[in-house]
Structures are given as structure tokens and as C-alpha cells.
Amino acid sequence: MNNxxxxxxxxxxxxxxxxxxxxxxxxxxxxxxxxxxxxQYLVLLVLWENDGLSxxxxxxxxLLNTNTLSPLLKRMEKMELLQRSRCxxxxxxxxxxxxxxxxxxxxxxxxxxxxxxxELLTDQIQMEDILQLKDTLCxxxxxxxxxxxxxxxx
Amino acid sequence: MNNxxxxxxxxxxxxxxxxxxxxxxxxxxxxxxxxxxxxQYLVLLVLWENDGLSxxxxxxxxLLNTNTLSPLLKRMEKMELLQRSRCxxxxxxxxxxxxxxxxxxxxxxxxxxxxxxxELLTDQIQMEDILQLKDTLCxxxxxxxxxxxxxxxx
DNA sequence: CACGTTTATATCGTGCACGATGCAAATATA
DNA sequence: TATATTTGCATCGTGCACGATATAAACGTG
Numbered sequence: 001m002n003n004x005x006x007x008x009x010x011x012x013x014x015x016x017x018x019x020x021x022x023x024x025x026x027x028x029x030x031x032x033x034x035x036x037x038x039x040q041y042l043v044l045l046v047l048w049e050n051d052g053l054s055x056x057x058x059x060x061x062x063l064l065n066t067n068t069l070s071p072l073l074k075r076m077e078k079m080e081l082l083q084r085s086r087c088x089x090x091x092x093x094x095x096x097x098x099x100x101x102x103x104x105x106x107x108x109x110x111x112x113x114x115x116x117x118x119e120l121l122t123d124q125i126q127m128e129d130i131l132q133l134k135d136t137l138c139x140x141x142x143x144x145x146x147x148x149x150x151x152x153x154x
Numbered sequence: 155m156n157n158x159x160x161x162x163x164x165x166x167x168x169x170x171x172x173x174x175x176x177x178x179x180x181x182x183x184x185x186x187x188x189x190x191x192x193x194q195y196l197v198l199l200v201l202w203e204n205d206g207l208s209x210x211x212x213x214x215x216x217l218l219n220t221n222t223l224s225p226l227l228k229r230m231e232k233m234e235l236l237q238r239s240r241c242x243x244x245x246x247x248x249x250x251x252x253x254x255x256x257x258x259x260x261x262x263x264x265x266x267x268x269x270x271x272x273e274l275l276t277d278q279i280q281m282e283d284i285l286q287l288k289d290t291l292c293x294x295x296x297x298x299x300x301x302x303x304x305x306x307x308x
Numbered sequence: 309c310a311c312g313t314t315t316a317t318a319t320c321g322t323g324c325a326c327g328a329t330g331c332a333a334a335t336a337t338a
Numbered sequence: 339t340a341t342a343t344t345t346g347c348a349t350c351g352t353g354c355a356c357g358a359t360a361t362a363a364a365c366g367t368g
Binding site for chain 2: 003005006007008010011012013014015016017018019020021022023024025026027038042045046048049061062063106109110113114116117119120122124125129130132133134136137138139140141143144145
């Protein structure tokens with residue numbers, strides 16, 4: 001059986017999966033300097049942009065579930081990057097707020113995106129390609145994220 | 155501080171990361187029927203195309219390390235999808251061979267890629283966009299995978 | 309042929325992802 | 339206002355990913 005459909009080289013999903021892993025790996029040396037993992041960096045990006053969000057609001061922005069974010073946020077609290085506190089108006093909600101240490105980290109994170117882009121660009125890949133890649137991916141994401149909710153219930 | 159660079163919406167890596175997770179999730183219902191995870195499915199894609207490869211040869215095709223594949227292959231052996239055996243010429247190598255059960259699964263996997271593509275296509279995203287997406291990603295991957303070797307050594 | 313080096317694989321520890329489930333606060337409905 | 343339902347978050351178990359390390363086989367060099 002020689003199924004063209006099943007050849008690895010013809011799969012669209014495998015390049016996305018591999019690229020995601022390789023890019024996370026490319027981030028690592030820069031994030032290591034800040035003592036962060038890639039998902040932790042994503043949480044900080046959200047909070048730097050908008051501090052004091054609830055756990056649920058962060059799950060919506062990152063398309064992650066609470067069962068991923070809860071332990072992640074606890075680790076970040078232990079690292080003294082942020083503080084978790086129950087919302088007064090709604091005791092179910094947990095509000096995440098940056099500590100001074102968490103806020104200060106932003107300045108050191110500023111140069112990272114530019115460095116990463118620099119590593120991605122080659123003779124073959126121009127900035128224009130990257131932007132188009134991003135555009136297509138975002139359309140894919142919005143098409144797919146409609147189909148799944150982000151609670152951890154089936 | 156209002157850093158455009160650090161806005162989540164301006165990151166190229168976040169869409170790749172999210173798309174990868176969402177696509178794996180889209181595969182899940184189909185792979186559940188076969189009792190497979192997405193990485194296990196990838197291993198089978200490789201073996202269906204070329205049975206009897208060594209662990210190292212599989213790591214090269216999937217850009218994964220042995221410390222990821224070793225336990226994964228052991229689980230698949232326990233599932234009776236494949237067999238692991240030391241190579242006779244070189245006792246260091248482990249040869250992976252599909253069992254009858256592993257080979258039979260291919261027939262049930264054939265319709266999966268087409269179904270997935272069907273879910274990705276919308277008014278906004280045509281087949282042409284998907285193919286270009288794949289092309290750019292593959293160039294990114296080849297650019298990045300040159301920078302890292304796939305052993306688990308630093 | 310001894311011995312240092314490389315190569316192929318495995319093990320360990322940590323941190324995601326995520327389905328399933330639990331629980332308490334808030335809300336809706338009878 | 340009791341009770342059922344929904345909502346927000348947490349916990350648990352399993353399976354990746356991956357850096358660090360270990361181990362044995364193969365290889366290279368004197």
C-alpha cells in the first residue's frame with residue numbers, strides 16, 4: 001500500500017507541529033536568561049498588556065484551559081512574578097496581578113521578538129512571507145477555535 | 155510602557171503555537187477511534203512509509219529526540235503496534251518493526267488527512283493558502299533545524 | 309591490543325497540555 | 339426562598355517534550 005495521502009511529506013499538520021517545537025526551542029536561550037518557559041512568557045505578555053485579569057480572561061487570550069493555567073500560575077506565583085487573589089465581587093474568580101519583579105521583567109523582554117525574527121529571516125524567507133504566514137495561521141485559528149470551547153469539560 | 159513589539163497580537167510565534175495545539179485537538183476524535191495519540195500517529199506514518207527503521211532514523215524524520223521517542227515507542231510496543239529489537243550488525247541500534255496489528259491500522263487511517271483538510275478549509279482559507287502555508291513552514295523548519303542537532307546532548 | 313572518543317539508546321526530573329472530575333460561589337427557576 | 343443549574347477554578351492522571359545524565363557497543367588512534 002503506497003498511500004500518497006499518508007506520506008509524512010504531504011501532511012500539512014506535521015510542519016505546524018514541528019515549527020512550533022523548533023520555535024519554542026529558538027526562544028529558549030533568550031527566555032533562559034529571564035528564567036522563564038515559553039508558556040510563562042506568554043502569560044507575562046498578556047499581563048504586561050493588561051494587568052489584573054482573571055484566570056478565565058487569560059485562558060481566553062491564550063486559548064489554554066484552566067487545568068493548564070492553574071498550576072502554571074501557581075508556579076509563577078512561587079517565582080514571585082505574580083500574585084493570585086480572589087475577586088471581591090465574585091469569589092469564584094481569581095485575579096492575577098504582576099508583582100514588581102514581574103513588571104520589571106518587561107524591560108528585559110523587549111529585545112526578544114526582534115532577535116527571534118532575525119533568526120527566522122533567510123534568503124528564502126522574507127518578512128513578507130512571515131506576515132502572510134501569520135495571517136493564514138490566524139484565520140486557521142479563528143476557524144478552529146470556534147469549534148472548541150476552552151473549558152475542560154467534554 | 156506600551157511596547158508594540160511585546161503585544162501578543164504582534165507575535166508570530168504565538169499563532170504557530172496555538173495552531174499546532176488546535177490542530178492536534180482537531181485530530182483527536184479521528185485518532186481516538188484508532189486508539190492513537192498524535193505523536194503515535196506520526197510514528198506510524200513514518201513506519202507505514204518505511205518499515206524497519208532504527209530509532210535514530212525515526213528521530214531524524216520526526217525531528218524528535220530519543221528521550222521523547224524511547225518511551226513513546228515502548229508504549230506503542232505494549233499496545234502491540236510494533237516490535238523493538240536490537241540490530242544484529244550494530245548492537246547499539248534498535249530496529250522498529252510494525253506488527254500485523256500496526257500494519258492493519260493503515261487502512262483505517264487513510265481517510266483522516268482528507269477529513270482534516272476539510273475542516274480547515276473555509277471561505278477565507280482556500281487549498282492554495284494551505285499549500286503556501288506549508289511551503290513557508292517547511293522553509294522555516296529547514297532554516298531552524300540546521301541550527302539544532304537532535305541528540306539530547308547540549 | 310589498550311584506551312579514549314563517538315554513537316545509539318535509555319532513564320530521570322520538570323513543565324506543559326488536556327480529558328475527567330470535584331467543589332464552591334453565583335445565578336436561575338420553580 | 340429552596341433547589342437546580344451554571345460558572346470559575348482546582349486537582350488528578352496520562353502522555354508528550356526536552357535538558358541532563360548514564361550505559362554499552364562501536365570506532366579510532368597510538
